[in-house]
Amino acid sequence: MASSLEDLRAALAGRYEIDKEIGQGGMATVYLATDLRHHRQVAVKVLRPDLAAALGAERFLREIKIAAILTHPHILPRTTRADAGVSIQPRAGLMASVRNTGVSSRI
Numbered sequence: 001m002a003s004s005l006e007d008l009r010a011a012l013a014g015r016y017e018i019d020k021e022i023g024q025g026g027m028a029t030v031y032l033a034t035d036l037r038h039h040r041q042v043a044v045k046v047l048r049p050d051l052a053a054a055l056g057a058e059r060f061l062r063e064i065k066i067a068a069i070l071t072h073p074h075i076l077p078r079t080t081r082a083d084a085g086v087s088i089q090p091r092a093g094l095m096a097s098v099r100n101t102g103v104s105s106r107i
Contacts, residue, residue, distance in 0.1 A: 008046060016044065027051055027060070 008031070009018050016033045022043065023030040031044045047060040 004049065008044075012044075016042070018044065 005018070005021075012018065012033070015037060016035055019032045019034060019041075021029060022032045028045045028047050031046065033042050033044045034040070035042050052060070
C-alpha cells in the first residue's frame with residue numbers, strides 16, 4: 001500500500017498533493033488532496049490495482065464520464081480525470097471535497 005501511495009504522489013506531483021486517505025470501498029480508495037493549480041481541496045478516487053488488472057480500467061472510466069454529466073443536488077460533480085496531463089496507473093477520478101456531510105450525520 002505504501003509504495004502505491006508513493007507512486008500516486010509521484011504521478012500527481014506538481015499538480016495535486018495527496019494529504020490523506022479518507023475512505024475505501026469495493027472498487028477504489030479515496031484520498032483528500034490539494035489541487036495546487038486552483039488552491040482547493042479535492043477527493044481523488046483511485047481504482048484498486050487488482051481490479052484494474054482483472055476488469056480493465058474501462059468500467060471505472062465509464063463511471064467517471066457518466067458522473068461528470070449528471071446534475072443533481074445530491075451528486076458531487078466530477079471535476080476532471082486526475083490523469084489528464086499526468087501519467088498515472090491506476091486511473092483516478094477527481095471530485096469536489098465536501099466536509100462533514102456524511103450520510104450518518106443526516107440520519
